[in-house]
Amino acid sequence: MSTRKLLSTTHFHPIPLIVRNSIQLVQNCTTPPNPPFIPKGPSVLATTLIKSYFEKGLIREARTLFDEMPERDVVAWTAMIAGYTSCNNRTHAWMVFCEMMNEELDPNAFTISSVLKACKGMKCLPYGRLVHGLAIKHGLDGFIYVDNALMDMYATCCVSMDDACMVFRGIHLKNEVSWTTLIAGYTHRDDGYGGLRVFRKMLLEEVELNPFSFSIAVRACTSIGSHTFGEQLHAAVTKHGFESNLPVMNSILDMYCRCSCFSEANRYFYEMNQRDLITWNTLIAGYERSNPTESLYVFSMMESEGFSPNCFTFTSIMAACATLAFLNCGQQIHGRIIRRGLDGNLALSNALIDMYSKCGNIADSHQVFGGMSHRDLVSWTAMMIGYGTHGYGEEAVELFDKMVRSDIRPDRVVFMAILSACSHAGLVDEGLRYFKLMVGDYNISPDQEIYGCVVDLLGRAGKVEEAYELIESMPFKPDECVWGPFLGACKAHRFPNLGKLAAHRILDLRPNMAGTYVMLSNIYAADGKWGEFARLRKLMKRMGNKKETGRSWVEVGNHVYSFVVGDEVGSKIEGIYQVLENLIGHMKESGYVPDLDCLVYDLEDGT
């Protein structure tokens, strides 16, 4: 498009001032600058501006400018597709691509690789295949960027890696990106062995290694939990001179954390010559999974070193508060999240629902859930688990039905949540209905854990024989996920013979579980079999097997008080026994009769 044509619309000018000024600048240049000045056409200027708008997140401005361009070439269209994709707006990227096709413009390799990235982001295989067809039609397959993007799309959208591998095999001159994309494809679907196989082939074929190939290979080691392979790669990273590359260092740190090698992780962290926010987040997330108190300590260190937490940091911290039941701390961080305007983040909101629920504040979980503009499967599951653990079975059932009406397909975890909620609220028929729905309508085959939930549902309600019939009908050998709740039901509802059977099945599978011995000995005691009771307790002593002591803690003011049975916590927290007495009073009024038999036996054991 000529400058004259553009300027002819000056009176009702649709082009933004900045472009007009640039054009003016070009026009006013009487002496060409040195080096020789090549005036750019308006389409070039507008395209550059579109790209920079997207880089700044100014999506609407980019679109307005694009709509006002009198002539739009393939580069401008591609800039729009790539821009929308980079701002996670893949649907619009796809719509722009369709619009471009309708205008019968020929895409180039840039267009195809950009739109494939959008298909990958949408996890939409039919669109991806359509673009693959168009690439062939326009003779663009064979361009390395297109082939690599096709691999990436197939690796992300397909159930298997077959299509991605087929594209990979067809690439005549593979580059480093082709190899890394294939390794990432395997690794991101949790097939670390597949990823490492490709990496090994890459070594054998003497393809040049770069930091990208190392960080994804380290991630593959992490996904299989092999710190042995991880350490070998760590040595290889040093040998290749990439030990100062931050993303590589971060993936090594993550590997040590996820393989539970915390002394190595800690040493590595302190030896790192540079750290970024991801480094800190990796260590915080690593500790959150195994030692939440330490993760809070690392968080305070991070802040004292001047790093500002982001959504990732806060999500880990919320999970730590949830595990530790630190309501005060969680509330303070929630305040900071709101002040920072991060409360719209989906993962963070999900973590908040979980934190409030685990800290006993289900009303605030509900408030966070209700205030979310967008919810995913995790949001619904977290809320349902919260209702379940607080005994709100009816609310959990309502939520499940609402979720299905919102077109969200329940998965195995949601069914576990609803079954557990029904179980704790005594909603046996409802629970069984969901079990049938899961198998019949959603085609989810029940596994050990699901069977465990249904056994628990029946067992808690006293339907111990029905639970046993279900176990007998299982198509595979039940494990401790099934026998565990069954044993609990036998003890609670006094079915000593079935209880003994369950306990022996668990001991066959896990001979060192002290809790099972305690349960079994209590069943014998309740049945008056004192000889068996004494034999088991002696056996436990000989084995040096001790049940882990149950510990409780309560947050008062800024302190967390932790105690076991018999601790004189009352002297530390004034009024705690008064609260306990009030609670016991309420429980008695509600008709609760404590199981004093078991209490005596447990005290004897000191647990």
Next chain:
DNA sequence: GTAGGGTTAG
């Protein structure tokens, strides 16, 4: 003037 692979959360 437009396109690629790697590290952190749920």
